[in-house]
Amino acid sequence: MIEWLRVAGYFILFQYLIGHIFLSFLWKNRTSNILMHIPLAWIIGNALSIPLLYILAFYNKLDIINPITGTIIFVLALVVAGTASTYNKKGVRVSVRQLLLLGAIIIFFLPLIRDSLYSFLIEWDAVAMWFIKAKAFFVAPGMWDNVLYQSKAFLYTERSYPIGGPLLIATYYRLIGFANDQTVQVYFLFFYLNSVVLALGFLYERIKSLSLLSILLIVLSFFITPLFIRFSHNGYMDMAMANSIASVVVLAIYQYEDKASHTRLYLIPMLLIAGSGALIKNEGLPFLVLTVIVGWGISLYKKKAALAITTSSIVLIYPLIAKLLWEYYKRNAQIHFYLTTLLPGADIRARISLIVGQYLDTLQYTSTQSVVVILSFFLLLFLTTALVYKKQYSALLPQVFIVGQLGAYTYMYLITALPLNIQLPSSFDRLVLRLLPALFIVLVYQGEKVIKIFSNKQLL
Amino acid sequence: MKRLFSYIPSISTLEKYMLPSLLILFFIQFHYYSFYAQKFGEIARYVDTSKPNIYKQIQNQHQYAELYQLANKYKDTDTPVYIVMTLQDNDFLDYTTTYYLKEKNGTKQRSVYLTELEMMTRYFFYPRVIPTLSFKQFLTLKLATGDILISDQDLRDIFPPTSHIAVIPTTPKQFIMNVKKPPKLHYLFYVTQ
Numbered sequence: 001m002i003e004w005l006r007v008a009g010y011f012i013l014f015q016y017l018i019g020h021i022f023l024s025f026l027w028k029n030r031t032s033n034i035l036m037h038i039p040l041a042w043i044i045g046n047a048l049s050i051p052l053l054y055i056l057a058f059y060n061k062l063d064i065i066n067p068i069t070g071t072i073i074f075v076l077a078l079v080v081a082g083t084a085s086t087y088n089k090k091g092v093r094v095s096v097r098q099l100l101l102l103g104a105i106i107i108f109f110l111p112l113i114r115d116s117l118y119s120f121l122i123e124w125d126a127v128a129m130w131f132i133k134a135k136a137f138f139v140a141p142g143m144w145d146n147v148l149y150q151s152k153a154f155l156y157t158e159r160s161y162p163i164g165g166p167l168l169i170a171t172y173y174r175l176i177g178f179a180n181d182q183t184v185q186v187y188f189l190f191f192y193l194n195s196v197v198l199a200l201g202f203l204y205e206r207i208k209s210l211s212l213l214s215i216l217l218i219v220l221s222f223f224i225t226p227l228f229i230r231f232s233h234n235g236y237m238d239m240a241m242a243n244s245i246a247s248v249v250v251l252a253i254y255q256y257e258d259k260a261s262h263t264r265l266y267l268i269p270m271l272l273i274a275g276s277g278a279l280i281k282n283e284g285l286p287f288l289v290l291t292v293i294v295g296w297g298i299s300l301y302k303k304k305a306a307l308a309i310t311t312s313s314i315v316l317i318y319p320l321i322a323k324l325l326w327e328y329y330k331r332n333a334q335i336h337f338y339l340t341t342l343l344p345g346a347d348i349r350a351r352i353s354l355i356v357g358q359y360l361d362t363l364q365y366t367s368t369q370s371v372v373v374i375l376s377f378f379l380l381l382f383l384t385t386a387l388v389y390k391k392q393y394s395a396l397l398p399q400v401f402i403v404g405q406l407g408a409y410t411y412m413y414l415i416t417a418l419p420l421n422i423q424l425p426s427s428f429d430r431l432v433l434r435l436l437p438a439l440f441i442v443l444v445y446q447g448e449k450v451i452k453i454f455s456n457k458q459l460l
Numbered sequence: 461m462k463r464l465f466s467y468i469p470s471i472s473t474l475e476k477y478m479l480p481s482l483l484i485l486f487f488i489q490f491h492y493y494s495f496y497a498q499k500f501g502e503i504a505r506y507v508d509t510s511k512p513n514i515y516k517q518i519q520n521q522h523q524y525a526e527l528y529q530l531a532n533k534y535k536d537t538d539t540p541v542y543i544v545m546t547l548q549d550n551d552f553l554d555y556t557t558t559y560y561l562k563e564k565n566g567t568k569q570r571s572v573y574l575t576e577l578e579m580m581t582r583y584f585f586y587p588r589v590i591p592t593l594s595f596k597q598f599l600t601l602k603l604a605t606g607d608i609l610i611s612d613q614d615l616r617d618i619f620p621p622t623s624h625i626a627v628i629p630t631t632p633k634q635f636i637m638n639v640k641k642p643p644k645l646h647y648l649f650y651v652t653q
Contacts, residue, residue: 004515115500118507120522128579135586147587154582154589156574182518214475217486224493370489451474 004183005117007067007176010074012190015045017077022048024084026265031090035098035201036250039194043247044269046168046240047276047319053167054279054322058329060142062167065174097212101200104216109193116186116233126235129157131181134169138179143329150333159335162326164280165237181235191239192232195246195437196223202250202441206448222376222440227368227433237280238430244277244284245405246437248291249398253445256298256397263299264308268315270295275319279326283434286408287401292316294400351420355413358424362432373432376439383446386453395449398442402435503635524580526630526648527610531584534608541588543581544611546595546618577646581610609649616649625649 019041023032032040056062085091121131136148148154165188172184200219203210210218231238248270255266274291277284295312299305329335363374380399387395409431416423507517519528534541581590590610593601598615603625609615615625628648 111497111500114504118504118518119500120518122523124576124579127583128574132583132586135583139587147589151589156579180515182515209474211475214479214482217482221482221486221489224489226492226496229493229496370492371485372489375485 004176004178004180005186007070008172008183008186010070011172011175012187014074014077015049016041017045017081018048019043019045021077021081021084022269024081024088026268028088029090030262030265032092033098033201033205034092034094035101035197035204037092038102039198039201039243040247040250040269042190042194043243043273047244047269047272049171050164050167050276050279051319051322053171054163054326057137057142057163057167058322058325060140060144062137062170062174063141065171067175067177070175098201098204101204101212101215102197104212105193105196105200108220109196112189112192112229112232113186116189117183119182119185119233121181121185121235123234123236129161130165130237131169131235132157133163133166134173134181134184135179137163137166137170138173143326143333149335160330162279162281162284164276165240185233185235188235188237188239189233191243192223192228195239195243198243198246198250199223199437199440199444203444206444207451209451219440222372222436225368225370225372227429228436230368231430231433236430238433241277241281241284242434242437244273244280245287245401245434246441248274248277248287249401249438249441252291252294252298252401253398253441255295256394260302260304263302263304264311267295267299267308267312271312271316272319275316275323279319279322283405283408283412283431286411287405290401290404290408294397298397348414351414354420354424355410358428361425362428365429368429369432372436376436376443379443380439380446383443383450386450387446390453392449392453395446398438398445401438402442405435506634521633521635523633524577524584524646525633526628527577527580527646528584530608530610530628530648531581535585535588539606539608540604541585541590541608541610542598542601543578543590543592544595544598544609544613544615545575545578545592546611546613575612576644577610577612603651605651605653607651609651611647611649612644614647624651624653626652 016038020037022044023037023041053062056064121127132154133148136146140146140148143149148157149159168187169181169184172187173179196219199222200215203215203219228239251266251270251273255263255270258266270291271288274284274288278288296305296309299308362369363377366374384396384399387393409428413420413424503518503521506521507514511517519525522528530541578592603609609625614627616627626649628650630646630648
């Protein structure tokens with residue numbers, strides 16, 4: 001157990017190191033706040049690993065991941081990360097206040113960390129879709145000659161779904177030589193913990209007048225609803241997606257606010273994260289399209305777009321290659337996507353009425369979300385109204401991601417072949433969960449703007 | 461000392477107005493969280509970390525622990541293992557027990573019944589594929605000594621000629637995940653003669 005735990009720790013640390021190396025070279029003249037640097041390094045580490053795992057799986061070369069190669073790569077990453085830190089001239093800013101916040105978060109979430117290490121795997125989608133695929137990529141060296149993709153007995157696993165999550169789990173299994181579906185849950189808990197730290201860092205960075213106590217109370221109140229706690233470490237991929245979406249929203253805000261010549265520094269990680277999001281879940285694809293539109297749109301608006309768009313396009317090729325290889329494999333292995341067509345005779349108007357009804361119900365569904373969603377909704381309405389009255393339309397930009405994703409979900413519900421009256425209530429709360437960390441970022445960003453307006457007494 | 465005190469929160473005017481609401485909101489939320497945190501601790505306290513087999517200790521509390529043990533014993537052998545689903549009918553279809561298969565040549569959807577028992581069996585036995593039999597198919601099956609049967613019903617009650625099957629006992633589990641309904645009953649048998 002201790003050995004498995006140690007390997008899980010190295011695997012988690014490895015993702016941070018890779019992300020840190022990437023950010024150190026990319027942002028060599030930018031000072032980062034440690035509370036933002038840590039979660040961004042985590043998600044970028046994952047975004048860089050996932051396409052590579054796809055490529056290895058396509059060429060049936062997952063066998064090269066074993067305890068020996070794992071150790072060598074980890075030591076290399078450690079050395080390069082040390083060098084990268086010295087290369088980065090401005091580095092990462094660390095203060096006692098930030099460390100206090102980080103320490104408080106770690107102590108507060110210790111029960112979750114402990115439970116993620118000591119709980120068995122039981123929830124449906126985790127067993128039926130993600131972890132059985134992880135076993136498949138542990139047993140087989142890749143996509144080809146893989147029992148799960150050949151036998152009709154496994155059609156229920158939704159074989160057309162992206163395999164980013166299963167490949168990460170299989171990597172851990174390969175590093176310890178055993179399919180330990182208990183310890184690996186701590187890895188997925190980190191998508192949740194990093195979302196919390198990202199929110200904490202963003203609030204700390206933006207609203208400076210708040211004391212540490214208020215920052216902690218606000219962030220924890222938002223992030224400890226039963227919905228978050230349940231999906232933080234039950235083997236589902238929703239928090240991985242939520243973490244990606246929130247990180248992209250933060251980077252889009254940075255991109256918009258920084259100098260025109262710096263837009264590519266944010267556009268590159270944005271497209272990498274969104275690109276790998278498309279390799280984790282299907283909804284990642286519309287999110288990638290949205291990110292490209294918003295990211296390139298900001299670059300064009302700032303009038304120094306050519307370099308930013310060119311370099312980010314080159315970077316985007318990396319996750320796109322993985323996506324294309326997966327699509328090629330699916331076509332070759334005749335793996336169909338079950339949501340492709342609208343059922344004949346489906347009534348769009350009846351569906352829209354059901355969907356809107358569900359959205360309104362969800363707002364008031366407090367048994368799993370507590371009061372977080374309804375409070376956030378009204379706060380968002382208030383902030384939006386204030387910003388529209390003061391003609392600060394640019395502050396509404398991050399909302400495009402939330403509205404765009406909701407639009408994509410609505411479209412999915414319009415074409416789903418599953419019985420909508422059953423699928424809608426059983427899936428929508430998780431779709432909301434994926435947007436909540438991003439919603440928190442949007443609220444803080446717009447809250448900062450409105451506080452400025454208030455403090456200038458422009459509204460009074 | 462003065463430096464230490466500088467980290468004690470200084471409250472701005474805005475916060476003074478905000479803090480009571482914020483504290484109440486936090487305690488509402490913490491009420492849920494503390495419930496989970498307490499529940500989460502139970503299984504961790506049950507596990508003896510000084511022993512080397514922690515994975516198995518936790519897995520023994522799995523709601524399908526005996527199925528897991530069975531899979532460990534038989535997944536790499538040739539011993540016949542069957543899932544016998546007596547309730548395999550469209551009357552029992554719902555979103556959580558069904559997956560939808562798209563026909564290869566068109567857009568026609570076919571519903572296929574899936575239960576948690578089959579799902580867990582396929583997971584634990586992977587990569588060995590365990591066939592699922594309907595009750596009718598089971599009646600025509602020629603069983604041999606040592607064959608394993610996994611079923612949603614107590615086959616001894618509903619099918620007297622199978623009196624030569626013995627049940628593999630399952631024990632009640634202490635740690636049901638608090639966000640999940642307890643699973644339906646399931647039965648494991650081996651053929652004695």
